[in-house]
Amino acid sequence: MTETKALFDTLRNSADENVVAAIESVVRDGTDRQLCRINVLNFAAKHKLGEEKTISGFLHAARLGLFELTWNVLCPGCGGVLDATQTLKSVHKEAYDCALCAAGYEPTLDEMVEVAFTVNPRLRRIAAHDPNSLPIWEYFRQIFWGSGVDLPETGLEEILEKITMEAIELPAGEKALISLQLPAEFVIVFEPVTHAAHFIDVKGEPTRERRNLTMIFNRVQAPTSTTEMRPGPLRLSLDNRTDVRTLPSIWIASDELHNLLGKRRPFLTAKRLLTNQTFRDIYRTDTLDVDQGLKVTSITFLFTDLKGSTALYDRVGDIVAYDLVREHFRILQEIVASEGGAVVKTIGDAVMATFPTPDRAVAAALRMRDSVQRLKNDLLVKIGIHEGPCLAVTLNDRLDYFGQTVNIAARVQSLADSRAIFVTKSVVENSQVSKILAESKINLTEQSAALRGVADRMSVFQIP
Numbered sequence: 001m002t003e004t005k006a007l008f009d010t011l012r013n014s015a016d017e018n019v020v021a022a023i024e025s026v027v028r029d030g031t032d033r034q035l036c037r038i039n040v041l042n043f044a045a046k047h048k049l050g051e052e053k054t055i056s057g058f059l060h061a062a063r064l065g066l067f068e069l070t071w072n073v074l075c076p077g078c079g080g081v082l083d084a085t086q087t088l089k090s091v092h093k094e095a096y097d098c099a100l101c102a103a104g105y106e107p108t109l110d111e112m113v114e115v116a117f118t119v120n121p122r123l124r125r126i127a128a129h130d131p132n133s134l135p136i137w138e139y140f141r142q143i144f145w146g147s148g149v150d151l152p153e154t155g156l157e158e159i160l161e162k163i164t165m166e167a168i169e170l171p172a173g174e175k176a177l178i179s180l181q182l183p184a185e186f187v188i189v190f191e192p193v194t195h196a197a198h199f200i201d202v203k204g205e206p207t208r209e210r211r212n213l214t215m216i217f218n219r220v221q222a223p224t225s226t227t228e229m230r231p232g233p234l235r236l237s238l239d240n241r242t243d244v245r246t247l248p249s250i251w252i253a254s255d256e257l258h259n260l261l262g263k264r265r266p267f268l269t270a271k272r273l274l275t276n277q278t279f280r281d282i283y284r285t286d287t288l289d290v291d292q293g294l295k296v297t298s299i300t301f302l303f304t305d306l307k308g309s310t311a312l313y314d315r316v317g318d319i320v321a322y323d324l325v326r327e328h329f330r331i332l333q334e335i336v337a338s339e340g341g342a343v344v345k346t347i348g349d350a351v352m353a354t355f356p357t358p359d360r361a362v363a364a365a366l367r368m369r370d371s372v373q374r375l376k377n378d379l380l381v382k383i384g385i386h387e388g389p390c391l392a393v394t395l396n397d398r399l400d401y402f403g404q405t406v407n408i409a410a411r412v413q414s415l416a417d418s419r420a421i422f423v424t425k426s427v428v429e430n431s432q433v434s435k436i437l438a439e440s441k442i443n444l445t446e447q448s449a450a451l452r453g454v455a456d457r458m459s460v461f462q463i464p
């Protein structure tokens with residue numbers, strides 16, 4: 001226990017004390033389930049903690065070895081975890097197949113990759129550390145479904161048993177035979193460990209004839225096929241050719257099943273983590289492979305530049321100007337981090353930052369403008385914001401972004417020459433941004449601009 005205490009004391013040096021206290025109490029008194037693949041946003045809400053502080057706290061806890069951070073590729077259809085890895089480097093660009101949904105999905109870092117934290121066995125041993133020993137429904141809850149599916153805390157078993165005709169544990173290398181009466185409904189045979197499924201579309205006149213169906217579980221991902229059958233007796237042969245326990249279940253694709261899978265809650269996405277300053281500071285270079293390039297559907301870029309810094313050096317002298325410029329960087333960095341963003345890089349007196357959503361970027365921009373002006377009255381920071389898709393890449397040993405969205409954001413910034421913040425249509429059309437502007441009683445002015453390297457003229461808006 002002394003080692004544990006020492007680790008938490010170290011954690012307190014870098015993380016918020018209330019966050020550390022909440023983590024410590026769950027590690028000490030929480031159930032096993034509460035410590036498996038923790039949904040950090042849900043944890044923050046439950047303990048009434050700020051999201052950014054909580055994310056940062058778990059990142060520091062993972063760095064100290066208190067927790068294991070995993071990147072889980074999720075199926076957007078059923079919320080199942082299609083792949084769980086220790087590093088983002090293992091996530092590939094090609095589509096991931098979901099057997100349960102019989103569909104393939106190209107991964108994006110927005111909604112398809114979640115980041116979850118599981119307690120390290122050295123700190124506390126939980127059942128999910130040996131997933132093949134979990135009771136079947138706990139396996140579904142803790143291992144199969146991602147942290148974005150809002151499963152009921154209690155009563156999940158009852159719901160699942162209602163939709164389940166049969167569910168068995170099939171040990172490694174063993175076979176089983178199940179006899180059942182097919183009802184006139186859509187039936188799914190699903191095995192969550194190997195991610196195998198077979199659909200039975202039951203329709204037509206009932207029959208007394210006994211039909212046979214065989215399913216083999218191995219590590220080969222075969223596409224899910226559908227067999228049409230009439231209601232009546234079926235003999236299902238199951239053959240587990242893997243070296244782990246499998247959990248074949250026969251489900252009725254009822255409204256209850258769809259309702260269960262349809263309830264979602266926010267979760268920590270890979271995108272949000274990549275735009276988090278603590279994450280960038282801790283995991284600096286070890287995020288993506290050089291040629292990996294993963295898609296992000298929507299990310300917001302904010303570029304700044306200090307106006308008249310050359311004149312400033314002339315006027316106040318090198319030492320004073322240098323201090324002012326450094327102080328301005330410190331202020332911008334602090335504001336970016338507090339709005340859930342991250343500084344990607346600085347180029348001369350310019351900053352490139354990312355935010356998970358446009359409203360956080362606009363909120364940061366308004367604060368930046370005021371704070372820099374307060375620093376020195378005639379100091380002006382020119383700001384441009386744009387939102388869109390891009391690729392997350394590793395460039396010069398740094399997690400960076402590539403694509404036209406980045407180019408446009410930089411060009412929009414270069415249009416700014418006075419106090420006004422320049423933003424694009426995709427930014428002003430965000431409903432949260434409208435809210436911020438309305439609350440601050442800001443009226444936008446629109447103009448059409450030709451941006452270098454961009455084929456069409458674009459609408460650009462000024463926040464005066």
Ligand SMILES: [Zn+2]
Nearest residue numbers: 075078098101
């Ligand atoms: Zn699915």
